[in-house]
Amino acid sequence: MPILVMKFGGTSVGSLDRIHRAAKRIGREVANGYDVIVIVSAMSGETNKLVGYVEETSPLFDAREYDAVVSSGENVTAGLMALTLQEMDVPARSWQGWQVPVRTTSAHASARIEEIPSDNILAKFSEGMRVAVVAGFQGISPEGRITTLGRGGSDTTAVAFAAAFEAERCDIYTDVDGVYTTDPRITAKARKLDRIAFEEMLELASLGAKVLQTRSVELAMRYNVKLRVLSSFEEPSDEAGTLVCAEEDIVESNVVAGVAYSREEAKLTLTHVEDRPGIAAAIFGPLADAGVNVDMIVQNISDAGTTDMTFSCPVNEVKRAEKALAAAREANEIGFAELIADTEVAKVSIVGIGMRSHAGVAAKMFKTLRDEGINIKVITTSEIKVSVLIDRKYMELAVQALHDAFELDKAA
Amino acid sequence: MPILVMKFGGTSVGSLDRIHRAAKRIGREVANGYDVIVIVSAMSGETNKLVGYVEETSPLFDAREYDAVVSSGENVTAGLMALTLQEMDVPARSWQGWQVPVRTTSAHASARIEEIPSDNILAKFSEGMRVAVVAGFQGISPEGRITTLGRGGSDTTAVAFAAAFEAERCDIYTDVDGVYTTDPRITAKARKLDRIAFEEMLELASLGAKVLQTRSVELAMRYNVKLRVLSSFEEPSDEAGTLVCAEEDIVESNVVAGVAYSREEAKLTLTHVEDRPGIAAAIFGPLADAGVNVDMIVQNISDAGTTDMTFSCPVNEVKRAEKALAAAREANEIGFAELIADTEVAKVSIVGIGMRSHAGVAAKMFKTLRDEGINIKVITTSEIKVSVLIDRKYMELAVQALHDAFELDKAA
Numbered sequence: 003m004p005i006l007v008m009k010f011g012g013t014s015v016g017s018l019d020r021i022h023r024a025a026k027r028i029g030r031e032v033a034n035g036y037d038v039i040v041i042v043s044a045m046s047g048e049t050n051k052l053v054g055y056v057e058e059t060s061p062l063f064d065a066r067e068y069d070a071v072v073s074s075g076e077n078v079t080a081g082l083m084a085l086t087l088q089e090m091d092v093p094a095r096s097w098q099g100w101q102v103p104v105r106t107t108s109a110h111a112s113a114r115i116e117e118i119p120s121d122n123i124l125a126k127f128s129e130g131m132r133v134a135v136v137a138g139f140q141g142i143s144p145e146g147r148i149t150t151l152g153r154g155g156s157d158t159t160a161v162a163f164a165a166a167f168e169a170e171r172c173d174i175y176t177d178v179d180g181v182y183t184t185d186p187r188i189t190a191k192a193r194k195l196d197r198i199a200f201e202e203m204l205e206l207a208s209l210g211a212k213v214l215q216t217r218s219v220e221l222a223m224r225y226n227v228k229l230r231v232l233s234s235f236e237e238p239s240d241e242a243g244t245l246v247c248a249e250e251d252i253v254e255s256n257v258v259a260g261v262a263y264s265r266e267e268a269k270l271t272l273t274h275v276e277d278r279p280g281i282a283a284a285i286f287g288p289l290a291d292a293g294v295n296v297d298m299i300v301q302n303i304s305d306a307g308t309t310d311m312t313f314s315c316p317v318n319e320v321k322r323a324e325k326a327l328a329a330a331r332e333a334n335e336i337g338f339a340e341l342i343a344d345t346e347v348a349k350v351s352i353v354g355i356g357m358r359s360h361a362g363v364a365a366k367m368f369k370t371l372r373d374e375g376i377n378i379k380v381i382t383t384s385e386i387k388v389s390v391l392i393d394r395k396y397m398e399l400a401v402q403a404l405h406d407a408f409e410l411d412k413a414a
Numbered sequence: 415m416p417i418l419v420m421k422f423g424g425t426s427v428g429s430l431d432r433i434h435r436a437a438k439r440i441g442r443e444v445a446n447g448y449d450v451i452v453i454v455s456a457m458s459g460e461t462n463k464l465v466g467y468v469e470e471t472s473p474l475f476d477a478r479e480y481d482a483v484v485s486s487g488e489n490v491t492a493g494l495m496a497l498t499l500q501e502m503d504v505p506a507r508s509w510q511g512w513q514v515p516v517r518t519t520s521a522h523a524s525a526r527i528e529e530i531p532s533d534n535i536l537a538k539f540s541e542g543m544r545v546a547v548v549a550g551f552q553g554i555s556p557e558g559r560i561t562t563l564g565r566g567g568s569d570t571t572a573v574a575f576a577a578a579f580e581a582e583r584c585d586i587y588t589d590v591d592g593v594y595t596t597d598p599r600i601t602a603k604a605r606k607l608d609r610i611a612f613e614e615m616l617e618l619a620s621l622g623a624k625v626l627q628t629r630s631v632e633l634a635m636r637y638n639v640k641l642r643v644l645s646s647f648e649e650p651s652d653e654a655g656t657l658v659c660a661e662e663d664i665v666e667s668n669v670v671a672g673v674a675y676s677r678e679e680a681k682l683t684l685t686h687v688e689d690r691p692g693i694a695a696a697i698f699g700p701l702a703d704a705g706v707n708v709d710m711i712v713q714n715i716s717d718a719g720t721t722d723m724t725f726s727c728p729v730n731e732v733k734r735a736e737k738a739l740a741a742a743r744e745a746n747e748i749g750f751a752e753l754i755a756d757t758e759v760a761k762v763s764i765v766g767i768g769m770r771s772h773a774g775v776a777a778k779m780f781k782t783l784r785d786e787g788i789n790i791k792v793i794t795t796s797e798i799k800v801s802v803l804i805d806r807k808y809m810e811l812a813v814q815a816l817h818d819a820f821e822l823d824k825a826a
Binding site for chain 2: 018021055056058059060063064066067068070071073074075077078080081082085086088089095096098100101146147
């Protein structure tokens with residue numbers, strides 16, 4: 003039988019009633035003739051509660067213990083979903099990550115999936131089981147310890163299973179009915195996109211659109227997984243949701259597809275860094291080793307042999323970054339005068355494949371922000387996006403102004 | 415270094431603050447020179463919440479999924495405890511049941527521990543780790559699925575580890591400061607026992623004293639584990655708690671050591687059962703297969719080739735019992751006229767090794783109940799206990815009256 007992967011996010015399984023509704027959708031696909039692999043998140047609020055426990059217990063936590071704690075929410079949902087399906091006479095059972103096993107790297111709290119053997123689950127399908135419910139977000143390291151894939155990791159679990167089992171489609175059920183031009187909570191003019199290119203989705207996800215985890219889109223692109231994002235609170239239909247697909251499957255599109263943002267950013271500046279070959283590696287190597295997700299990097303012009311190095315990372319990684327840089331200085335690997343952290347910034351980006359063939363897009367963005375009196379602190383650009391770091395308090399204003407300026411409320 | 419096992423129950427780890435207090439106790443034992451194996455329960459309320467989810471989802475649940483769900487609470491505490499110890503600079507890490515691995519039978523929801531390999535944890539001790547935090551109550555079946563040991567199973571986990579690692583002592587930290595002559599919530603005259611024999615503790619535990627799981631005491635007796643029950647809310651001292659020990663270590667004792675009760679009992683009667691050899695096996699075999707914990711059994715005198723068979727079991731297993739018996743009747747394995755369930759009964763028992771050498775103890779019990787106007791529905795006796803089934807509404811009254819009659823408020 004053909005295999006379908008269905009993934010349900012935290013709000014879609016946020017109560018027993020919602021689990022029941024999700025199970026009915028699964029039952030319909032079983033009735034349609036699919037063997038279904040269901041990937042579940044923790045019930046909404048659970049993971050935040052567990053992360054809160056860990057952070058309160060140990061600010062610089064051992065990521066292996068963090069993973070052991072925060073992975074438990076998904077196990078609960080997986081068991082409850084299997085029981086719900088059994089009550090509906092759909093043969094089902096649950097799997098935890100280590101039982102499949104979902105083999106990952108040892109990079110705790112942000113591990114990558116390396117292998118998903120399919121024999122175990124396929125054998126059960128051949129025995130008549132119709133639904134394998136798998137706890138998302140988690141795996142097992144080569145050392146036999148539990149790993150997690152980072153926030154939103156259940157999306158990646160879903161796409162990885164779709165690839166490993168050559169599923170016909172991977173449906174991501176969430177609390178939004180698709181991918182929008184920007185966050186509808188910030189502007190009511192936000193519009194749902196019917197289709198979006200993998201590349202655009204990648205930029206939107208990594209920049210904070212929060213609909214799909216970046217790595218899940220990368221994986222989908224690499225293995226050409228048909229990926230659909232849709233709401234678990236709407237009636238099913240063929241037009242439901244947004245299809246994430248290859249660029250060539252999109253006929254018409256706006257120059258800018260969407261405006262993304264990331265609220266909890268921090269800007270760190272190292273002053274009077276010695277300007278020598280290898281200095282960037284000496285700074286960002288230790289940060290990478292400490293698990294700091296460095297995003298934007300700007301290096302100023304050298305002045306008397308020293309330079310200022312500015313980078314951004316999530317606010318909750320600032321402490322770790324400071325510790326890693328202090329250690330590197332103590333070990334005489336780098337030298338700098340001061341480490342200045344600005345934890346009150348946010349990132350706003352415009353994204354669109356159309357930018358490649360249209361000039362003046364960045365200029366229009368900067369002019370729009372200037373007209374609103376918003377100061378730009380850092381700029382980075384790529385082929386299909388322009389990102390700026392601004393004071394956090396202007397974030398909503400910036401998103402609204404850019405959405406208007408690029409007329410994203412109108413379809414192409 | 416000598417090994418100590420310390421077990422903390424749900425209320426002893428019911429908040430981050432309490433986990434911190436427990437960690438300080440562990441730290442003291444590490445400072446005393448012990449390598450410590452800590453067994454933790456779920457934070458208080460968590461397991462009940464999860465059991466509630468399962469029962470609401472599926473009244474006749476698949477016990478394998480039940481285990482996958484309800485075992486998750488212990489994993490959270492284990493990780494948090496390891497993190498708390500690390501914050502106090504005590505080298506520690508967590509283990510989930512399948513990681514040790516705690517090998518159990520496949521009897522889901524009430525599995526028995528079969529083997530605990532010690533090499534994994536001992537290797538870490540030899541590398542300098544001082545505390546192994548193990549999630550209690552759980553293990554792994556030969557099929558690779560998660561099992562749980564039944565309510566209070568973390569006590570059994572603790573004693574099994576103490577036996578497997580030849581620990582110097584097994585300290586069970588709980589929310590009571592020892593074993594009492596009866597439940598202090600029922601009578602203020604209840605008195606703490608300094609020592610109690612394994613055999614007495616077994617009867618008290620299995621009859622609902624709720625301080626230690628029965629199997630943990632059985633195991634401690636078999637492997638001669640020094641078992642101490644004490645409160646995690648009192649200052650440590652040598653006199654703290656109750657030592658559960660061999661009979662010969664107790665010099666003076668009352669005839670009756672304690673009065674136990676079990677509130678949520680049900681009495682089931684099969685009427686007009688065919689009275690033939692093998693009928694008991696035909697009835698209680700299917701009940702055992704269905705996981706019904708049958709306790710008291712009474713068979714009436716045969717009347718015209720048929721008899722009435724009465725037994726008791728926990729109230730929440732009545733549905734399962736009814737289903738199993740109906741199936742056995744349908745399969746023509748047994749015949750009966752009616753199945754009458756009385757779900758409003760409780761069990762009250764007096765327990766004491768001294769009964770062996772004292773006559774008239776049972777008679778005194780029956781007289782005491784008669785004087786209070788309490789009707790006895792079923793009686794069973796053993797060498798060191800007498801149990802009766804009575805209307806649930808008289809349970810507290812019966813316990814108080816028996817505690818007075820046997821003068822349990824006074825030490826021997």
